[in-house]
Amino acid sequence: MASVPAVLQSEWTKIRTVSSTTWTLVSAFVVTVALSAALCALTKATFDDLSREEQFTFDPTLFSFSGMILGQLAMVVFGVLVVGTEYSSGMIRTSLAAVPQRATFLFSKIAVATALALVVGMATSFASFFIGQALLGEHRTTIGADNVLRAVIGGGLYMGLIALFSMAVATMLRSSILSLGILMPFFFLVSQILASVPKAKDVARYFPDQAGSKIMQVLPDAMGGNEAPYGPWGGLGIMVIWVVAALIGAYLVLKKRDA
Secondary structure: OOOHHHHHHHHHHHHHHOHHHHHHHHHHHHHHHHHHHHHHHHHHHHHHHOOHHHHHOOOHHHHOOOOHHHHHHHHHHHHHHHHHHHHHHOHHHHHHHHOOOHHHHHHHHHHHHHHHHHHHHHHHHHHHHHHHHHHHHHHOOOOOOOOHHHHHHHHHHHHHHHHHHHHHHHHHHOOHHHHHHHHHHHHHHHHHHHOOOOOOHHHHOOOHHHHHHHHHOOOOOHHHOOOOOOOHHHHHHHHHHHHHHHHHHHHHHHHHOOO
């Protein structure tokens, strides 16, 4: 029986020696921070062009996370590659032969990858906030203002949960291409479009990304948006429910199917 510390060390070795996963995390950081900074600088220059309602409900904290929509896609790719690479390369057979306890194998892999995603997510969130606030000038806020620290920490948690959800989905589907083919359009297109459709947004607000992203808001109705029927932590809780359900599905699939 393989010991948990040995399995954790093995999974850490796998992740850090695969260049694609490393560069995906670097991309998540760079893309999120760079896009957020650019949009904050643009907003400062064009702030007077916003409507009175948008100016009144302007949330500088949330706006410093403007690049998160692309950063979360990089986290999706990271989560999928962590799992999918083993299936596409056939290494999953060797891994399960070395660690026949499938729960130990799965949750050790997920624990290591999630910890790494959370570290990168927190670094991304704090960097995006401080750089964004510097570029917003007189429209900025501070980390000590009410609920701002919660929102910044929440941004890091959100990125980590996106990666974790993607790992679980990839485990169920056992294919990087299929997983990316479902998750990328869902987060980048379907969820965003449905959230803008009057009759569909009441359902879309319970999607994992729509609910989880509320943790990054300081103002409930930021930028003229509609206030959700749940608070920031409630939204994150909904996202956690999605993640837990996906993890249960991932374990059941791995337990019942051959590699």
